[in-house]
Amino acid sequence: MTALPGEHGWSKDALFNKALVYVQQMEKHNADNWEYGFWSSLSLEFLCRSAVAHISPTLLADRRDWRHTHYALGNAPISKTFVPKSADTKDVLDILSALVPGFTESKAFCFEHAGRRNAELHSGDLEFKDLKTGTWQPKYYAACKALLKFIGKELVDLFRDAEIAEQMIAASEDAAAKAVERDIVAHVALWAGKSQEEKATASSQAQVWASREKGHRTECPACKSIGLLRGTPQGTVTTNVNDDVIVQRQTVIPATYECIACGLRVTGLSKLVACGLGNAFTETSTISAADFFGLYTEDEMEEARTSTPDFGYEDDNND
Amino acid sequence: MTLRKPLFDPQALFKNGFVFLSNLLPGCTTQEAAERLGSVIDMAPLLSGSSTVQDLRPRSIGSASKNHYSGNFGLDRFPLHSDLAHWAVPPRYALLRCVSGTANVATHLLRWEELLSAISRNTISKAVLRSRKRRNGFSGLRRALSHEGIHEIFRWDPLFLTPVNSSANELCDLLRDPAWEDKADKFILASPNDSILIDNWQTLHGRGPVGGTQTCRHIQRAYLMEVIGDGASG
Numbered sequence: 001m002t003a004l005p006g007e008h009g010w011s012k013d014a015l016f017n018k019a020l021v022y023v024q025q026m027e028k029h030n031a032d033n034w035e036y037g038f039w040s041s042l043s044l045e046f047l048c049r050s051a052v053a054h055i056s057p058t059l060l061a062d063r064r065d066w067r068h069t070h071y072a073l074g075n076a077p078i079s080k081t082f083v084p085k086s087a088d089t090k091d092v093l094d095i096l097s098a099l100v101p102g103f104t105e106s107k108a109f110c111f112e113h114a115g116r117r118n119a120e121l122h123s124g125d126l127e128f129k130d131l132k133t134g135t136w137q138p139k140y141y142a143a144c145k146a147l148l149k150f151i152g153k154e155l156v157d158l159f160r161d162a163e164i165a166e167q168m169i170a171a172s173e174d175a176a177a178k179a180v181e182r183d184i185v186a187h188v189a190l191w192a193g194k195s196q197e198e199k200a201t202a203s204s205q206a207q208v209w210a211s212r213e214k215g216h217r218t219e220c221p222a223c224k225s226i227g228l229l230r231g232t233p234q235g236t237v238t239t240n241v242n243d244d245v246i247v248q249r250q251t252v253i254p255a256t257y258e259c260i261a262c263g264l265r266v267t268g269l270s271k272l273v274a275c276g277l278g279n280a281f282t283e284t285s286t287i288s289a290a291d292f293f294g295l296y297t298e299d300e301m302e303e304a305r306t307s308t309p310d311f312g313y314e315d316d317n318n319d
Numbered sequence: 320m321t322l323r324k325p326l327f328d329p330q331a332l333f334k335n336g337f338v339f340l341s342n343l344l345p346g347c348t349t350q351e352a353a354e355r356l357g358s359v360i361d362m363a364p365l366l367s368g369s370s371t372v373q374d375l376r377p378r379s380i381g382s383a384s385k386n387h388y389s390g391n392f393g394l395d396r397f398p399l400h401s402d403l404a405h406w407a408v409p410p411r412y413a414l415l416r417c418v419s420g421t422a423n424v425a426t427h428l429l430r431w432e433e434l435l436s437a438i439s440r441n442t443i444s445k446a447v448l449r450s451r452k453r454r455n456g457f458s459g460l461r462r463a464l465s466h467e468g469i470h471e472i473f474r475w476d477p478l479f480l481t482p483v484n485s486s487a488n489e490l491c492d493l494l495r496d497p498a499w500e501d502k503a504d505k506f507i508l509a510s511p512n513d514s515i516l517i518d519n520w521q522t523l524h525g526r527g528p529v530g531g532t533q534t535c536r537h538i539q540r541a542y543l544m545e546v547i548g549d550g551a552s553g
Contacts, residue, residue: 001467001544003360006457007407013465014458017447021460024445024484071456084456156441 008074010057010086012151015050019043020158027160027235031137031251031280037128040140041117044110047158048092051100051147059095060086089114100150106143113140134278138172141165161234164253171270171278180271187222187264199223199261206261216252216281220259227259229277246292248285254278326356327516329546336430336522339506343514348372349416349539356516357546360410366403375415375538377424377529386452391478394534399429399499399523402542404474405450405459408467410542413517413524417508419537426515427503427525431464431473438493440464443473446487448480463490472520500525508538516546 007014026039052059061068062085071077071084087095090111097107113136120127145155145165155162171177191199203225210217215228231254240247257266257277272278332338344352349372353359362369380393388397403409415426434443446463453459461480465472474480475494482491503525506515517524519542529536 001411001470002408003365003403003406003410003542003544004408005365005403005406006454009456009458011407011458013407013462014460017458017460017462020445020462021447021484024447024486028485077456157444 008057008072010049010053010060010072012050012053012057015046015053016151016153019046019050022046023158024160030235030238030249030282031133032282034126034128034131037131037133037136038117038120040136041113041120041128043158044113044140044143045089045117047144047147048089048096048110049086051150052087052092052095054151055095055099060092062087063091096147100146102146102149103143106139106146109136109139110143132279134273134276134280137280138168138273138278142169142172145169164232164234167253167269168273171268171273174270174274177268177270177274180266180275183266184222184264184275187262191223191262202261206259209260216254216283218257218277220262220264221275221277222264223259223262225259225261227257227261227264229254229257229272229281231255231281233283234280241289244289246287246289248287249282251280252283253280332516332518332546337428337504337515337517337524340514340516342510342512343416345512349414349418349541352416352512352514353414353541353543356414357412357543360542360544362542371541373540374418375540377534377536388478394529396500396528397526398477399427399494399503399525400476400478401474401523402519404448404476405452405461405479407461409472409474409519410544411470411518411520412543412546413519414514414541414543415508415517416514416539416541417511417537418539419535420507420509420511420513421529421533421536422507422509423527424529424533424536425505425507425527427500427505427527428515428517429499429503429523430521431475431523432521433499433502434490434493438490442486442489445484446490447483448474448487449483451479451481463487467520470520473523474520475523 022039022043026036026043029036029039049060058069058072061072063069065085067078067082068085071082077084093107093110093114096103096110116127116131119125141155141159144158148154148158155165159165194202203223206220206225206227210226210228213228215230217226218229219225220227231252234251234253237248237250240249254269254272254277255267257264257272259265266272266275266277269278326343327338327340344355347355350359353372359371361371362373363371377394378389380390383389383393385391392398401409402413431443444462444464448461448463450459450461460483461474463474465474475490477491477494482488503523505527508515
């Protein structure tokens, strides 16, 4: 044990600390916001590199020039124009796949997510904009879990909602959830047996019902009518103050789906993920400024005006 | 074999995060006293302009450079902090030994675990701070609560470290509350050789304000990486 002034920029802790900063940046956004996905890709990159550095920082050096390994060993650069270069993401993932238990299954996802990050940085498109969370978030958490375990940490050391992360991982791994596909097939068959008139009436009623109830309106996988997704709030509430209204948004992790047109009901995140309904959505609430800030209402102000006593004051008069 | 009386109770140091040693080894220099306590860190190769034993005297703001606490706080209170908190691994122990004392200038001491009444351990462990200065190629990112082997290191410095993420901002806001100074234990190094041995990984320390007649205060400091519990010799 010795006192140490500095820490190499490629050390396990330095890279983990950066991953932590990026995760907290990610968590400032709703899950279906493109920035959430973008920061997740950066955090994953640094977590991967931290795991490699846990074996040795020298493995992070670009192998095409010995000077990068020399730098990784903590030595000062030996030429004025030297710029240290680290290994490509592909090399990093190859190392992790070979040396980190349980990571092989995540390698393909990590490579794909890094590709999205590169496209975000190098192309004119918003790569993460329409990406459904159900398609990547469970895999992201699973990759992080394997890497964290390797460096002696847990999901709770990185994420605010570690429990929900665990649920998502479990949901994606739940083979029994795939039985929901049989339910959907059964409801498709029932729906097919209805007349056009019955279908139109049922869909119309479902539309009205969904517009009145609280939840996220989503197309039913069986009958294509509008059903409702409901779930558990996750993360912080973002608040925007507009002219007279306050708009608050919060990410919701799906828990149940209901369609009153065909009667399909799906319960549990794992089953929802299995049938493509497991994507996080944003719940938006609009509140009047008066209610939000506890201001007086118009009625209260009118009551105050009418209750004011008359002191017999005479108005101005130019007589 | 001559058995010497233990210099301090290591359990007390572990439990309280510091130990006050009245009239520590009066016949010894501070370096000799520190070497009797444990393994002393030679600071000269690690910190430019430093030496194994450092002399601490109150200085006004204009008399010290900005990379020193005196250059920022002068004779005012020094806020609670850990020494060299911006280092990747700060020195484990700090020995403060009185050369010339005063009756009114207190050393403040607060174990970091006192903060857990107001903030969760999880938040502290996720607080990422950044050092003001960084050498090229070196990371300036530090977590407020990290590990060195099996030991926890809590670090805090309101001047040399800045918060980088929301957990760190939460910790920073908490420690801005002057109430923590009230909660701190306060010791006066009044007489020569009065000493405080501080576990710099567990305990924040600070200094009270120095009045005009107290600028003669002279403390010597040495850093140790390990301490031994007694003076038994073989």
